[in-house]
Amino acid sequence: MKTARLVFVAFVLFLATNCLFWACKKSSSERGSGHLRVMLTDDPAEYDAVYIDVQKVEVNVSSDSNTSSGWQTVNVLRPGVYNLLQFSNGIDTLLADADLPAGKLSQMRLILGDNNSVVVNGQNFPLKTPSAQQSGLKFNIHATLTAGIVYRLWIDFNAGRSIVTTGNGGYILKPVIRTYTEAIGGSIKGYALPGVAKPQVWATMGADSLLALPDSATGYYFFGGVAAGTWNLLINAGDTTYKDSTFTVTVSTGVVTNAGSVLLPKK
Incomplete structure (x- = not known):
């Protein structure tokens, strides 16, 4: 009887081990990532040019409802200065392109450099960034990345509302941004x-x-x-x-x- 029990326990352990193995095997086979393309576009504004220095894009993606798992860097294809007014009236440019783990895309952060400026009546003025935004321009996304699906996400600046004039004739960048996505x-x-x-x-x-x-x-x-x-x-x-x-x-x-x-x- 004791021998039979030992055989039964060993059989159960064998089944459990194999079930775990196949579950893990299936999980790893089906695990995938969504592909995100970040596009930059802009609304028209009454300036000669609005230059922003884009250095990096960061996103917060979670595999479940917990969206505090940390930030991931998405490399910008061409880091540097972009004239927002070149991307208005339906024109956009590809800013970043990357595979990301499937899950909830909750937030995005745009990291800017120091070469931000606005051109008014032919004169170039530096655009100062408030200290609260020097760690990056953060905005909510609330999209779901599905494995195997390509998504385009537009960062749509409102340049006319994003630039604030100071009392001493200077200019401050306080971005007004909306985002929208499209699955491809x-x-x-x-x-x-x-x-x-x-x-x-x-x-x-x-x-x-x-x-x-x-x-x-x-x-x-x-x-x-x-x-x-x-x-x-x-x-x-x-x-x-x-x-x-x-x-x-x-x-x-x-x-x-x-x-x-x-x-x-x-x-």
Whole structure:
């Protein structure tokens, strides 16, 4: 009886260990990141030019409802001085471009350098930044980054309201900013089994053709950042003793489409 109990306990521990292993395996396979593109744009203003010295962008992304997990730096593609008035009336410029962990994007901080100025009637005046903003211009975002989805986020300056005249003829930068986001394309996820069939997954739509190699243990595959529309999926068996499978899925902007689990049959 004692031996039977020991065998039973060992069996339970074996199952628990394997369950944990497969859970971790699936989690690591499905873990992903969203792609964020930060765009800079501006409302028109009655100045000759408004120059801001953008050095760095920082974001606060959390995997859950707790948004106090800290700041992450998103490298600016071209650090330096930008004339805001060049990006009005629907014109924008790509400021930063990066992959970020999927989760809640709660806040963003724009770190400026010292070369900020405004040109009034042909004369250049330095733009002073209040001490409270010298650690960065912080504003709330409240967007959700989904793994495999590309997002564009616009930092929209209101240059006309962001510059305050001082009593001695100087100018202070007190930014008035709004932000808005747009999800671009969608994603496809699914499972292609069994692993011994050595499946490859092809996704095609028009001239676009993408290839994914499923995880050898779980069969999980993923196509990220694909255009919205109807995609043809071909699960091609590398082992010729198995049959291929074809079907279509419809991808929507900002959505991860679940293609389900496909078990390739024997010929």
